[in-house]
Amino acid sequence: MQQDNPALKRSVNISWLFKMAWRDARRNKSRLFLFVSSIILGIAALVAVYSFRDNMQRDIDNQAKMLTGADLTIQARKPVSAKTQAVLDTLGNEKASERSFASMIYFLKNQGSRLVQVRALEGNYPFYGTIETTPANAARTFQQERRALVDKTVMLQFNAKPGDSIKIGSLNFLIAGILDKAPGQTGISATVAPVVYIPLKYLEQTGLTKIGSRIQYKYYYRYNKPSAVATQVKKIQPLLDKEGLDTETVESKKESTGKSFRDVSRFLELSGFIALLLGCIGVGSAIHVYIGEKLNSIATLRCLGLKAWEAFLIYLIQIVFIGFIGAVLGAALGTIIQFALPMVLKDFIPVELTLQISWLAIGQGVLLGLIISVLFALPSLLSVRTISPLNAIRHSFEKSTDPRDPLKWFVYxxxxxxxxxxxxxxxxxxxxxxxxxxxxxxxxxLLFGLSRLLMWAVKRVIPSSSSYLWRQGFANLYRPNNQTLMLTVSIGLSAAFICTLFFVQGILIKRVTISAEGNQANMILFDIQNEQKEAVAKLTRDYKLPVMNQVPVVTVRIEKIYAKKALKDTAKDSKRATQGELRVTFQDTLTSAEKVTEGVWKGKIKPGAQVYVSLEEGYAKHIHAGVGDSIVFNVQGLLIPTVVGSLREVNWARMQTNFRVVFPTGVLEDAPQFHVLMTRITSNDVSANFQSAVVKEFPNVSVIDLGLILKTLDELLSKISFVIQFMAAFSMATGWIVLVSAVLTSRGQRLRESVLLRTLGASRKQILVITAIEYLFLGAFSAGAGIILALGGSWLLAVFSFDTSFTPSLLPILLLFTLICFLVVLTGVLNSRKVLNTPPLAVLNS
Amino acid sequence: MPSENILHIENVSKIYKSAGKELTVLNNVNFSVEGGSTLAITGPSGSGKTTLLGLCAGLDRSTTGSVKLNGIKLDELTEDQRAAVRNRYIGFIFQNFQLMPTLTALENVMVPMELRGEKDIRTHAMDLLDKVGLAERSHHYPVQLSGGEQQRVSLARAFSNKPAILFADEPTGNLDAETSEKIEKLMFELNRDAGTTLIIVTHDLELAMRTNRIIKIKGGVIISDNPNATR
Structure with missing residues (x-):
């Protein structure tokens, strides 16, 4: 039997394959490094984020007590009953309490005013960690007298110093110190809601604790034996549930803070992953060119008796090895970069970060780099199997790649x-x-399709009458082994990534800005008591400001829902709907921002008649209620049965007091309530004077200035976008490295072409122009494709997610477009210098 | 001394399909080659010489007919089995040398032996390089060698696995006359010493005249198959 002939059998010598892989790679070290350099930044970004995440998790675990400041915190949204208070008083070995709410503060010295979060504190809180102040002892002493700690950003805004006075409600407080950091507070939370601490014993005297004020009650406990906390919480849980009280322990804080940071790190990891994917496209493409150049060697080895899989394994070993080196280098770089991340994320970090090398993160990064570089190289590597030995005696005898190769599709x-x-x-x-x-x-x-379209179009559109330099420059875009596809994808995707971030930021800002445009209100006054209603309106008119909207707000709870659909829902859903407080209004007509989509709106009811309420569509869906369903509301203890009469579509983008539930007039008029007044102020001076006047005359009334919100939002988005841009920079840099790699990879081919052209009489300048035209067009097309993708994506986001129109600003787009084109041309031309400077004879001789 | 046939080609045809059309490159070719003999295949460009060489050496499959090398029917083998046959019985010399650019001269010569899993091959490889006069250049890479030197390394490599049959595809096609003469001399010397069967594909009639037998091929068909009367 021929098949039994020993001449037909030869075992695979693995150690020889390794030796051949090394022999083949040693003369290509710099090229192989170039391939692998594409993935270094992606791996670096991921390892930096992984390390940061590990360090963060460890520090959260170690510092959770300092985040909560106590072993147990109990929170309530309303005053607790005497019975519950008695139970709360028995808890812990040491206790402190706090009441917090939004209120205006008024700086006496310069008459500035601003909405802040007032925290009235009593006791030795925090039990763990400190309230950081300047001077440091202010945190310990401010409770002894009528003194306050004021957030540093607010102090800076009003140029205030310790020793100045502020007015909160009807009481003046001496500023004891600057509040640098409250327990668990981050830079972002300070930007959104700056904190002012005052002693609890003075809260009543401020006059800000009237009915309707939205006060949060917190009780802090320290335990000598922290292990007792869980048992005690379990014991009192039924009572807490009944009263609607929430608890926070060190463990739950660890979990919630950890979860928040997992979300942040997930986003950062995905950004890093995009950079890595871009790099991998670069690796895949470069390996494709590399294997193409190895065609002769592989064919010769096959002639000498090398099996197809042995040839494949030789190059697989090389890729595994360089992938490993790239991943290790990336991991090392990432470990260094992680030390920069706290600077980038400083506004989001609530703990003192202690940075250490995370071997787990390094291991994850190296493994990921290895897997992904091999995966992306495999489609090209697999074609090694199909290289025929005939190629050794006849070039281009047959195509080395078979697009129908099932193994290749399996790899995809x-x-x-x-x-x-x-x-x-x-x-x-x-x-x-x-x-x-x-x-x-x-x-x-899309980018793949666009690049194919480009090559197709350039081939047909460039007129044969155009100058040779232009024709040659464009021809380079579709010649064999061109880089058009890879560069369009890598540069285009980086540009799309950056542009989308920029556009989304613009959409968010615009969404808020639009609400302040035209004749819409831009200032909201809330917490106006019943007896202040007319006086506040008069003050507004006195300042020649329009009273655009004045609505009552009543705090209610849902006691029970008798909905056809809700009955079928899980107990959890029903419980969720009836938990928490709702702020509702009553009115006889709907506003211009509201539109009835189902049922009939009844604005007035007679005493004793059936009460028909109107629900906002989204909220109705959330609580699984529809027209005709019954809802029993608890209004400060009084149960009011209602029927859902209509559903409304609400334009939340309008600066208007919009409500999820609207009652008709004739039901809630006598319920405890506060009022909201909206006005429009166009002058900054009038705005400042009016706010001061409101705070002076009605200290309990808070003012939301849309200008301030815009400023805060801008600050917030700037901080977030800085983080995003930091991560996007990895993608941009990777795109650039892929570009450099692509230019250097194709340099051999360019060199031969350039020498031929120069032999035929082309000048250096002409070669340079051809190169520049090619890269200019490549850069312009890639950037254009990326920007088009970003425009499309942002438009979809604007219309379907943010419910607004999308009109991108042209100048930044043009700037980015020009920058990308410039960088691509510069990189292309600089890296082609060798092509320009090599004497033709040197190449012809070789 | 000629012995039994080492290569037997029977009714071999090769047809390529391109753009829906069939192109017959070889048409019903028959011949046999005795072991230890030398044979030249000549013919104009596009006559099918290289295709025939590829089929004889097991680099490709014929469309019809059979190729038997050293008693093994190549058409019935898988590509990997044919690779094993090439490694064990065949040596190659190419027009453009086909040395691995990333391997030194010595390593290039060692490759066929390494593929067979042979041990202590360095001395044998150095001996071969010495025979072709390149012992001093053993650690040089192909790019550091002249064309003639590269072809000498190629010769050393071709004989390194003591092949039963050596296929040379225009071995002097890329060399000047003087270097060609040296390479031809060396090739025939090594062939004689090793007792290898030599099959040369060439345009060069002078080179062809140095073999025992000349097959002329034209349009994919053998037009003459004669012993070389001058030898």
Whole structure:
């Protein structure tokens, strides 16, 4: 039997394959490093984020007590009953209490006023960690007298110093110190809601604790034996549930803070992953060119008796090895970069971060780098199997790649599954992971399609009458082994990523800005008591300001829902709907921001008649209620049965007092309530004077200035966008490295072409112009494709997610476009210098 | 001394399909080659010489017919089995040398032996380089060698696995006359010493005249198959 002939059998010598892989790689070290350099930044970004996440988790675990400041915190949204208070008084070995609410403070010296979060504190809180102040002892002494600690940003805004006075409600407080950091507070939370501490014993005298004021009650406890907390909480849980009280322990704080940071780190990891994916496209493409150049060697080895899989394994070993080196270098760089992350994220970190090398993060990064570089190299590597030995005697005898190779399609599927699995690991649901993967895939496919379209179009559109330099420059875009596809994808995706971030930021700002445009209100006065209603309106008119809207607000709870659909829902859903307080209004006509979509709106009812309320559509869906369902409301202890009469569509983008539940007039008029007044002020001076006047005359009334909100939002978005831009920079830098790699990879081919042209009489300048035209067009097209993708994506987000129109500003787009084109041309031309400077004879001789 | 046939080609045709059309490159070719003999295959460009060489050496499959090398029917083998046959019985010399650019001269010569899993091959490889006069250049890379030197390394590599049959595809096609002469001399010397069967594909009639037998091929068909009367 021929098949039994020993001449037909030869075992695979693995150690020789390693030796051959090394021999083949040693003369290509710099090229192989170039390939792998594309993934270094992606791995670095991921390892930096992984390390940061590990350090953060450890510090949260170690410092959770300082975040809560106590072993147990109990929170209530209303005063607790005497019975519950008696139970609360028995808890812990040491206790403190706090009441917090939003209120205006008024600086006596310069008459400035601002909405802050007032925290009235009693006791030795925090039991763990400190309230950081300047001077440091102010945190310990402010409770002894009528003194306050004022957030540093507010102090800076009003140029105030310790020793100055502020007025809160009807009481003046001496500023004892600048509040640098409250327990668990981050830079972001200080920006959104700056804190002012005052002693609790003076709260009553401020006059701000009237009915209707939205006060949060907190009780802090320290335990000599912290292990007793869980048992005690379990024991009193039924009572707490009944009263609607929440608890926070060190463990629950660890969990909630950890969860928040997992969300942040997931976002950062996904950003890093995008950079890594870009790099991998670069690696895949470079390996494709590399294997193409190895065609002769592989064919010769096959002639000498090398099996197809042995040839494949030689290059697989190389890729595994360089992938490993790249991943290790990336991990090392990432470990260094993690020390920069706290600077970037300083406004989001609630703990003192202690940075250490995370071997787990390094291990994860190296493994990921290894897997992904091999996965992306495999499609090109697999074609090694199909290189015929005939290529050694006849060039281009047959195509080395078979597009129908099932193994190759299996690898593409593996890549897709890997991206999906990785994103699932970062995100909380398969759906989110699928959407992310699909988005990336669609972006890739669009850019792929666009680059193909470009090559097709350039081939046909460039007129044969145009100058040779232009024709040659454009021809480079579609010649064999061109880099058009890879560069369009990598540069385009980076540009799309950056532009989308920029556009979304613009959409968010615009959404708020629009609400302040035209004749819409831009200032809200709330917490106006019944007896102040007319006086506040008069003061507003005295300042020649319009009273655009004045509505009553009543705090209610849902006691019971008798809904057809709700009955079928889980007990958890029903419980969620009846928990918490609702702020509702009553009115006889709907506002211009409201539109009835189902049922009939009845604005007035007679005493004793059936009460028909109107629900906002989204809220109705949330509580599973519809027209005709019955809801019993608890209004400060009084139960009011109602029927859902209508559903409304509400334009939340309008600066208007919008409510989820609206009662008709004739029901809630006598319920405890406060009022909200809206006006429009166009002058900053009038705004400042009016706010001062309101705070002076009605200290309990708070003012929301849309200008301040815009400023805060801008600050907030700037801080967030800085983080995003930091991560996006990895993608940009990776895109650039891929570009450099692509230019250097194709340099050999360019060199031969350039030498031929120069031999035929082309000048250096002409070669330079051809190169510049090619890269200019490549850069312009890639950047344009990326910007178009970003415009499309942002438009979809604006219309379907933010419910607003999308009109991008042109100048930044033009600037980014020009910058990308410039960088691409510069990189292309600089890296082609060798092509320009090599004497033709040197190449012809070789 | 000629012995039994080492290569037997029977009714071999090769047809390529391109753009829906069939192109017959070889048409019903028959011949046999005795072990230890030398044979030249000549013919104009596009006559099918290189295709025939590829089929004889097991680099490709014929469309019809059979190729038997050293008693093994190559058409019935998988590509990996044919690779094993090439490694064990065949040596190659190419027109453009086909040395691995990333391997030194010595390593290039060692490769066929390494593939067979042979041990202590360095001395044998150095001996071969010495025979072709390149012992001093053993650690040089192909790019550091002249064309003639590269072809000498290629010769050393071709003989390194003591092949039963050596296929040379235009071995002097890329060399000047003087270097060609040296390479031809060396090739025939090594062939004689090793007792290898030599099959040369060439345009060069002078080179062809140095073999025992000349097959002329044109349009994919053998037009003459004669012993070389001058030898």
């Amino acid at each position: 599927l593996l890549i897709l599954l890997f991206v999906l699995a990785f994103t699932r690991f970062q995100m909380s649901s398969w759906m989110q992971a699928a959407v992310f993967t699909a988005s990336i895939l669609i972006a890739f496919l």
